[in-house]
Amino acid sequence: MTRPNTFRSGPDERGHFGIYGGRFVAETLMPLILEVEKAYKAAKADPAFEGEIRQHLKQYVGRPNPLYYAERLTEKLGGAKIYFKREELNHTGAHKINNCIGQILLARRMGKTRIIAETGAGQHGVATATVCALFDMPCVIYMGETDIARQQPNVFRMKLLGAEVVPVTSGARTLKDAMNEALRDWVTNVADTYYLIGTAAGPHPYPAMVRDFQSVIGDEVRVQMQELEGRLPDSLVACVGGGSNAIGLFHPFLDDPSVAMIAVEAAGHGIEKGPLEHAASITGGRPGVLHGNRTYLLQDEDGQIIEGHSISAGLDYPGVGPEHAWLNDVGRVEYVSATDQETLDAFQLCARTEGIIPALESAHALAEIVKRAPKLPKDHLMVLCLSGRGDKDIFSVAQHLGVKL
Amino acid sequence: MNHDTGRIAHRFAKLRAEGRAGLVTFITAGDPDLETCRTILDGLPDAGADLIELGLPFSDPMADGPAIQAASLRALNGGMTTRKVLDLVRGFRAKDGATPIILMGYYNPIHAYGVNHFLADAVEAGVDGLIIVDLPPEEDEELCIPALKAGVNFIRLATPTTDDQRLPVVLQNTSGFVYYVSIAGITGTASADNTAVGAAVGRLKRHTDLPVAVGFGIKTPDQAANIARIADAAVVGSAIVTRIADGIDAEGKARPGLAEDVLGFVRELSAGVRKARI
Numbered sequence: 001m002t003r004p005n006t007f008r009s010g011p012d013e014r015g016h017f018g019i020y021g022g023r024f025v026a027e028t029l030m031p032l033i034l035e036v037e038k039a040y041k042a043a044k045a046d047p048a049f050e051g052e053i054r055q056h057l058k059q060y061v062g063r064p065n066p067l068y069y070a071e072r073l074t075e076k077l078g079g080a081k082i083y084f085k086r087e088e089l090n091h092t093g094a095h096k097i098n099n100c101i102g103q104i105l106l107a108r109r110m111g112k113t114r115i116i117a118e119t120g121a122g123q124h125g126v127a128t129a130t131v132c133a134l135f136d137m138p139c140v141i142y143m144g145e146t147d148i149a150r151q152q153p154n155v156f157r158m159k160l161l162g163a164e165v166v167p168v169t170s171g172a173r174t175l176k177d178a179m180n181e182a183l184r185d186w187v188t189n190v191a192d193t194y195y196l197i198g199t200a201a202g203p204h205p206y207p208a209m210v211r212d213f214q215s216v217i218g219d220e221v222r223v224q225m226q227e228l229e230g231r232l233p234d235s236l237v238a239c240v241g242g243g244s245n246a247i248g249l250f251h252p253f254l255d256d257p258s259v260a261m262i263a264v265e266a267a268g269h270g271i272e273k274g275p276l277e278h279a280a281s282i283t284g285g286r287p288g289v290l291h292g293n294r295t296y297l298l299q300d301e302d303g304q305i306i307e308g309h310s311i312s313a314g315l316d317y318p319g320v321g322p323e324h325a326w327l328n329d330v331g332r333v334e335y336v337s338a339t340d341q342e343t344l345d346a347f348q349l350c351a352r353t354e355g356i357i358p359a360l361e362s363a364h365a366l367a368e369i370v371k372r373a374p375k376l377p378k379d380h381l382m383v384l385c386l387s388g389r390g391d392k393d394i395f396s397v398a399q400h401l402g403v404k405l
Numbered sequence: 406m407n408h409d410t411g412r413i414a415h416r417f418a419k420l421r422a423e424g425r426a427g428l429v430t431f432i433t434a435g436d437p438d439l440e441t442c443r444t445i446l447d448g449l450p451d452a453g454a455d456l457i458e459l460g461l462p463f464s465d466p467m468a469d470g471p472a473i474q475a476a477s478l479r480a481l482n483g484g485m486t487t488r489k490v491l492d493l494v495r496g497f498r499a500k501d502g503a504t505p506i507i508l509m510g511y512y513n514p515i516h517a518y519g520v521n522h523f524l525a526d527a528v529e530a531g532v533d534g535l536i537i538v539d540l541p542p543e544e545d546e547e548l549c550i551p552a553l554k555a556g557v558n559f560i561r562l563a564t565p566t567t568d569d570q571r572l573p574v575v576l577q578n579t580s581g582f583v584y585y586v587s588i589a590g591i592t593g594t595a596s597a598d599n600t601a602v603g604a605a606v607g608r609l610k611r612h613t614d615l616p617v618a619v620g621f622g623i624k625t626p627d628q629a630a631n632i633a634r635i636a637d638a639a640v641v642g643s644a645i646v647t648r649i650a651d652g653i654d655a656e657g658k659a660r661p662g663l664a665e666d667v668l669g670f671v672r673e674l675s676a677g678v679r680k681a682r683i
Contacts, residue, residue, distance in 0.1 A: 014543065024512060024539045026468045028564040028589050031571055170474055176465065183467045188590040190566055289512045289539065290465060302486045303517025304464040 007254035007332050010323060015204020015293075018329060020322035023203045025292045028187045033292075036194075037205040039110045044212070049105065056101045057216065060134070063098075065089045067224035067383070072353045073369075080376035082369060083233070084356070084386040085221055087245065094359065094388030095217060095245045096127035096198060102213035104131040107194035114189065116140045117196045118182040120147055120175035120241070121314035121361065122154025123388055124198030129163035139163040142181040144173035147313050154392050172307035175241075175317045179291055199242025200321035203292030207321050214248025221383055222252055229381055235260040237372075238385040239364040240335070241279070241315035243324045245387035254332060263324065264368045266310035267337035275299075279308030279316040282328050282335045290318070295325045311340035311400065312360035312393075338367035344400055346370050347390065359388030360397070412505040412533045413558050413581040416456060417616040417637060426633035427455035428678045429618055430671055431509065431642030433476035434459045434493055435485030437649055437659045442480075444664040445649075446497055450504045452668040453675020456618075456638065458536065461490055461510030468538045470593035472643040475650060479657070487514050487523070491530040498531030507534035507560060507581070512548065520548055524555040534558035534581045542574050549578050558582075563609060565589045565601075572612050582616040583609055584640065587623075593643025596622035603635040626677030633681035641674055 010017040023033055043049040057063040065086040074082045087095040107115060115132050117139070119125030125141040132139035141158055145167045148155050158165050171177035179202075186195045200210040218236075225233050236253060238246035240263040253259040265280035278284055281296040288297040290305055298306040298318035310316040327333040338346070346366035351357045358366060365384050373382060390397070398405050420427045430449055435442050449457055462480040466473060494506055508527065515523045515537070527535075535552055542549075542561070549559045558581030566589055567575050576583065585605060587597035602619055609617050619632045620640030632639035648670050652663030 023541060023543050025541060026538050026564075027541055027562045027575065028468075028566050028586065030541045030543070031566045031568065170471075171464070180465050180467050184470075184591045187468060188594070190589050287516075289516050291467070292539075294516075297513075299513065299517060301517065302488075303514035304462075304481060305513070 004330065007327070007330070008251065010326065011204060011208050015208070017323045017326035019287070020294050020325040021204055021207060022294050023292060024289050024294070025203045026187060028190060032190050033203050035110065040106060040205050040209050043106055043109055049109070052105055053102055057098065061091045061097050061101065062089065063216065064220045064224070067221055067228065069228070070354050073350070076353055077370065077373040079378065080373040080380040080382040081378060082373060083381065083383045085217060085249065085383055087217060087385060087387045088356070088358065088362070088389035092127045092130050093391065094123040094127065095214060095248065096124045097130065098216055098248070099198065099210050099213040099244060100127040100131045100196060103196045103209070104135055104137070107196065108135065110194065112192060112194035114138050114193045115196050116142065116182050116185050116193055117198060118142045118175065118178035119198065120178065120317065121312065122147070122151040122158065122392060123314060125163070125165070126154050126157045126161070128196050128198070129158040129161035132163060133161045140185065141165050142168050142178040142185070144168045144175060144178050146173040147175065150396055151313055151392060152395070174307065174313070176305065176307065198244070200244040200247045200323060201242045201291065201293060201295065201319060207293065207323055210244050211247045211251055211323060214244050215251045217245065217248040217385060218250060218252035221249065225381065225383070232256055232259055233381040233383045234258065235262060235380065235382045237262045237264065237365045237368055237382065239264045239315065239361045239387065240320060240324060241266070241317050241361065242319070243321040245385050247321060247323055249383070249385045250333060261333040262368060263333050263335050264364045265335060265337040266312060266315035266364055267339040268309040268311070270339055271337055275306045275308060277309050278337070279310040279318070280337045281318060281320040282324065283337045287325065293322045295319050295322045311343060311396070312364065314359070314361040315364065336368055338364040342367040344397065347397060356386065357390035357394070358386055359390045360393045362387045409580060411556070411558060411581070412503060413456065416503070416505050417582065420455060420637070425682050426636060426678055427638035428453055428629065428675050429456040429458055429620070429638050429640040430454040430645055431458040431460060431640065432645060432649070433462055433473065433480050434490040435462060435480030435483055436476040436646065437479050437653050437657070437663070438483050439485070439489065441659040441664055443493060443496065445667050446493065447500060448664065448668045449671060450501055452671040453679070454504070454671055456505045456507065458507045458509045458640065458642065459490065459494065461487065461508050461514055463511040463514055466511060468591055470591040470643060472593040472646045472650065476646045487518050491526050494532055495530040505533040506531065507536055508532055509536040511539050512537050515548060520551055524551055524557060527557060528555055532557060534560050536560045536562065536584060538562070542577060545578050553578060553580060560584055562586050565605065569608070576613050579615065582618050582637065583613060585609060585617055585619045585636070586621045587619050588621050590621070592621055594622065596624065596628060599631050599635065602632065606636050626673045629674050630677035630681040633678040639678055645670065
């Protein structure tokens with residue numbers, strides 16, 4: 001494959017990143033998808049929209065969050081100099097709010113009066129419920145029954161924020177089924193409803209739009225690293241489910257050839273155990289079409305979608321954002337994976353060494369750093385996207401560690 | 406419009422000659438099990454189905470309501486595959502050379518099979534048309550254009566959200582007939598108001614010479630008859646599939662007489678459609 005002049009020009013007019021992306025939705029939704037695209041284009045060209053987002057990110061979310069030198073972890077691993085981008089310090093405790101602020105402002109511009117969203121771990125659901133409370137809009141969150149059981153604190157948070165949480169009982173009752181149900185709601189309530197998708201996937205323009213809203217992560221890292229070290233980082237590491245925190249960190253650096261990028265998928269019980277046992281769509285899946293886009297999917301020979309497994313509810317989605325699929329194929333980003341066990345180990349290491357309890361999702365990226373940093377020189381600047389905090393995960397971690405709370 | 410010599414065009418010409426609307430019936434291939442499905446499928450023409458939509462089961466039917474979601478799951482749990490769906494069509498075609506069969510489903514199973522390979526096998530098996538819910542005109546190069554080249558009709562859904570400006574885009578590569586989805590929503594839920602449907606069919610007719618079939622929310626012979634007065638065909642899906650679900654025992658097995666009961670219901674629907682214009 002020939003190397004493109006830029007890695008940052010995608011998608012094309014029809015929403016394609018190479019062969020990935022597109023708009024694979026039912027006709028009922030198509031006019032609405034085109035309307036979202038048109039509204040987003042107009043908003044992007046309007047400095048007032050950008051100003052509104054900036055103001056909310058600063059005053060409400062608390063940005064910029066620090067680029068923190070993880071000194072003890074760096075010493076412990078004895079190699080690369082490790083920085084954490086502290087997305088877990090955002091209001092609501094994860095990077096998800098960056099995208100929600102952008103999209104709800106767009107929904108308001110479009111005159112929509114009702115918000116729906118899907119959620120897996122509940123972080124996007126909480127972030128959506130939060131902005132809906134802030135902007136006084138009714139909010140319906142679809143969440144698989146299985147996820148509701150393992151993420152009780154977030155379910156209660158959403159309810160406190162005034163959202164209606166609808167348990168999804170179809171399929172495996174996790175994130176993919178929640179997305180199916182949200183699409184069914186949208187197709188039924190096209191006139192007044194805006195679907196606030198939580199990751200950089202789905203039909204065009206969502207993957208590009210969510211990426212744009214999350215790129216504040218990488219933009220800040222660029223400036224902060226310049227201030228701290230006077231140069232660009234050498235490598236960036238982030239976890240990937242749908243891939244919104246990863247694309248947000250990576251995208252501003254895609255055309256800086258000296259910056260290596262590593263995305264970490266969830267290997268669950270191990271990729272070699274087959275697609276029922278992991279959630280690594282790129283490492284262990286193949287291209288297909290689901291939820292509005294062509295991308296890498298966990299699927300059987302007959303094209304039926306397989307429900308993956310991960311210890312982390314935020315990563316066990318059988319697909320991945322289409323831009324990631326493309327970045328993998330062109331070789332710009334390296335896609336690797338971490339198992340549940342490696343993740344649990346990294347989770348505990350981070351808590352004890354840095355006094356930070358990371359989200360299980362982010363702990364996947366940490367697991368890769370534990371593998372990689374010791375082999376790198378001390379002047380290698382490595383940035384980890386600490387995409388969320390782990391308070392929501394303490395119950396499931398306790399269970400995995402055999403601790404009764 | 407191309408001169409269409411396929412079974413779908415022939416069937417609508419025959420219906421026009423008879424001065425009546427057609428009944429399009431939907432069942433999911435492999436539901437509730439392969440053998441019972443085969444019995445139902447083979448009995449449909451005699452029970453009065455003028456065209457047959459056969460659902461290609463998919464794990465994630467985003468545009469379908471609970472009834473067809475459950476039918477898909479039953480079929481997949483019973484080991485249904487795309488290859489077996491085509492075998493089912495081949496078996497039907499050996500006995501019936503005239504009743505059009507339209508496969509309805511989602512793109513990924515066809516994508517996984519390989520588009521060209523799938524089209525070649527579908528034509529050989531005797532498939533006449535495709536309705537692929539998640540392939541709008543914006544993605545025509547994926548399957549629609551190759552299907553037309555292979556001689557398979559690509560039937561598009563037009564919906565209440567398809568406005569006059571967009572309609573020509575939707576109709577451009579549509580062939581066989583146009584399927585008007587009478588409600589903004591998923592299958593098997595709300596029913597549309599007849600006046601609104603009549604107006605929508607009239608609007609479609611101003612844009613195309615193709616026959617217009619109307620579906621979503623048609624559950625009874627009377628509702629089918631009402632649609633048959635204003636459209637070229639009435640499509641009944643979830644109501645038939647629900648009838649199949651009602652005939653399953655607690656272990657998920659088909660009770661004796663399930664196929665006869667389902668075909669009996671189709672006879673009632675057909676009687677409704679046939680009396681509509683007399």
